[in-house]
Amino acid sequence: MQVFRSNVTGTPNDPLDTWSCASKDGRDLIADYVEDKQKRGLRYSTVFNTRELKNFNISDTDYLLGIFANGHLMLEHERNQGPEGMPSISDMTEAAIKVLSKNKKGYFLMVEGGNIDMSHHRGKAKRAVSETAAMDEAVRTAIELTDSEDTLIVVTSDHTHTLSINGYPARGSNIFGVAQPSSYDGINYTTLSYGTGGPGSFHFEVHTDEHNETHVLREDANRVETDSYEYEQVAGIRLIENSHGGGDVTIYARGPFSHLFHSVHEQHYVYHAISYAAKIGQFSGSVNLKASFLMCSIVTIVLLALR
Ligand SMILES: [Zn+2]
Known part of the structure; x- marks a missing residue:
């Protein structure tokens, strides 16, 4: 796993991203991350495959860096699903929630299923549906690991594709x-x-x-x-x-203030509603109705381009 290090080389199971570029400045950003955490005396873990992601010491980890591919993650149907392979989006969601939920002040997590969009761009609907099913597993994981009393889960998409x-x-x-x-x-x-x-x-x-x-x-x-x-x-x-499409996308929500998500919304509304629920941004320090006692965590799951 060489990404974030200069002069990387790809492998058949983990190719370089030809749409992007590679750093040639000699830096190793993963080593820089480790050095920074050590200097500041922070508890961290770095993980590079499914085995490591499932076995890091959570009680000794406040910061988790997981890098699993040189470019885009392999698609669900083609990734190595064994311990040495790339984790599923559900595996990553589970690890993220376990680390972030240690923060007594709550947390914000965004999970992005980018391979749905990638598959649609290639015009391969079966891949897009398979990736959507993997995303559905991640939503299920988030629901199981959180409490609807204190965690707002929002599931939506940022655009459609022209699938009919x-x-x-x-x-x-x-x-x-x-x-x-x-x-x-x-x-x-x-x-x-x-x-x-x-x-x-x-x-x-x-x-x-x-x-x-x-x-x-x-x-x-x-x-x-x-x-x-x-x-x-x-x-x-x-x-x-x-190409992307111009259709409306669905938005689903569970937990505190989930009643604010309904019918048809202008997309900017989603940002304001999440800010209000979490008391961040323009709503920081505000008192939210009767739920002012609530320390609201947010899990936003974006199903990229799910129609
Ligand atoms: Zn796209």
């Missing part, structure tokens, strides 16, 4: 399968599709008929493996990759 659920598939159908033949041209189409997508989602073919006229036809979805982590659902507009 199409047609009239039979009840119980595979969501990654075929909905039915098109009522226009009789060609089978998938239940899921995107508005925009990269070249791999452009499932169209050119045919020349007996009159030498050319027609663009959509690929018959029954002829390909649509229930695959590799399959890119058909998209209407061809871009470099799938």
Whole structure:
């Protein structure tokens, strides 16, 4: 695990992030972190795989640094799920809550499921749904490890992607399968599709008929493996990759002041409601209704781009 150290090298199970850049200034930021904590006499742990994350000494740790990848974390279906591999987002949530909840004044934790967004950008809906299920586990973990009397949990997303659920598939159908033949041209189409997508989602073919006229036809979805982590659902507009969408996103809440999250909100409202519940920012020092005795912790879980 070399990230945060200069001149890093990647491995097949932990490649370098080619979308980002690597430090070449000779610094080792993990060593700097350790040195800083030691200098100040603080109790810390550093962990770099699932085994270490699950076994660090919590009673002797007030600061926990976990670095598990050189770039983005591997997707849930492809990561090494053994002790030497990368932890799940649920594992990381559990460790974070256990360390932060030692603070008697409460805490703020943000958990971000970024691989949902990454999978949608690649136009691969099965990956996005798999990552959403992993995020769902993290929410379950947060609920189990916290008390709804003193901890507000907010689960939301920062934007949509242009994913659509199409047609009239039979009840119980595979969501990654075929909905039915098109009522226009009789060609089978998938239940899921995107508005925009990269070249791999452009499932169209050119045919020349007996009159030498050319027609663009959509690929018959029954002829390909649509229930695959590799399959890119058909998209209407061809871009470099799938784009974000403009749809409303859901927001769920449990715990103190969860009643403030309901119906439709302008996105900035979420920030103000969390500030009010936690008595931070413009509301620091304020008295919150009858709950002024409450030391409210916040767990904000952002399901990135979950539709
Ligand atoms: Zn994005």
